[in-house]
Amino acid sequence: MTEETKWLTEQLDRLAQQQPDFTNRAFWLALERVVAEQDRRTEQLGGEVDGRTWSPDRW
Amino acid sequence: MTTLVLVSHPELADSSTQQFLKASLPKTDVVWEHIESQSTIDIEKEQHQLRAADRIILQFPLYWYTAPAGLKQWEDTVLTRNFVYGDRRYPLAGKELGLVVSTGMPATAFQRGGTEGFSLDALLTPFAALAQRARMVWLPTLAIPQFGYLEEPEKLRLVTDYQRYLTQTYPDSLANRQVWFAEQLAKQIAQLPADQRVTGRMLADQFDQRRTAISDLQGTLAMIKEQEDD
The missing domain is CATH 1.20.58 (Methane Monooxygenase Hydroxylase; Chain G, domain 1)
Structure with missing residues (x-):
């Protein structure tokens, strides 16, 4: 997890805990999962770009 | 986008699942209706609601591997042959049809070798056939197994999963x-x-x-x- 994602997760957690309404709390926690997914996807896409750019077949 | 949620449950007030889902409804763009609360089914009103919706959700507990009788009665009354396809106008074509189904058995029961032996997709085939006949787009079913056993984190997750099922662009x-x-x-x-x-x-x-x-x-x-x- 990147530092940025860690920070975002903490903020989202705090915001979720501050919501008295159950459905609003659910929203901020669900957003946390999408943020984690963004993190994974960014890393995977970055890895694929690197992999394809440095492919020995292309040397 | 407008989503029409048609709920079928003979005793809605006693259903904690249905009460939970009702409390989780998105605040806008959703029309919610409980089929069994209507003393008579107003065919014109129902057909109008179907025409006006972009996504139609049938929501019910699984009773003997299908929907409660109220929904079947609604289908037989409202979905007349002429309305669905008879006049070759297909007013429901292109609209999305999805099911929200709660079950008393766990998700793993609904598979070959599971205690129920059949998948929900297999059991609910008649609804998929209806969608196909009406030229609708079939959404993957949202199953809610054993709501009563859900812990708070799972319930929180269900709130947004349900809201997204109702209003998020397909596919997920x-x-x-x-x-x-x-x-x-x-x-x-x-x-x-x-x-x-x-x-x-x-x-x-x-x-x-x-x-x-x-x-x-x-x-x-x-x-x-x-x-x-x-």
Whole structure:
């Protein structure tokens, strides 16, 4: 997890805990999962770009 | 987008699942109706609601491997041959049809070798056949197994899963999820007290930047793949 994602997760957690309404709390926690997914996807896409750019077949 | 939610349950007030789902409904763009509360089925009104909706959700507990009798009666009354396909106008064509089904058995029961032996998809085939006949788009079913056993984190998760099932663009891809969350973020931020709103806006900005970064990476990757094909 990147530092940025860690920070975002903490903020989202705090915001979720501050919501008295159950459905609003659910929203901020669900957003946390999408943020984690963004993190994974960014890393995977970055890895694929690197992999394809440095492919020995292309040397 | 307008979503029509048709709930079939003979005793709605006693159903904690249905009460939970009702409390979780998105605040806008949803029309909710309980079939069994109507003393008579107003065919014209029902057909009008179906025409006006972009997505139609049939929501019910699984009774003997299908919907409660109330929904079948509604189908037989409202979905007349002429309305669905007889006049060759197909008024429901292109609309999406989805099922929200609660079950008393766990998800693992509904598979070959499971205690029920059949998947929900197999059991609910008549609804998929209806969607096909009406030229509708079939959505993957949202199953809610054993609601009574859910712990709070799972219930919290169900709130947004259900809301997204009702209003998020199909299919459920990361791109579509991000669009849905970005839209909801704006609404959620507007509701926050002033001291939390600053954080909310900051989070929304970060979320958008990350969304753009992913889209840029996808663009770069597509370009590399295109060159590889040359």
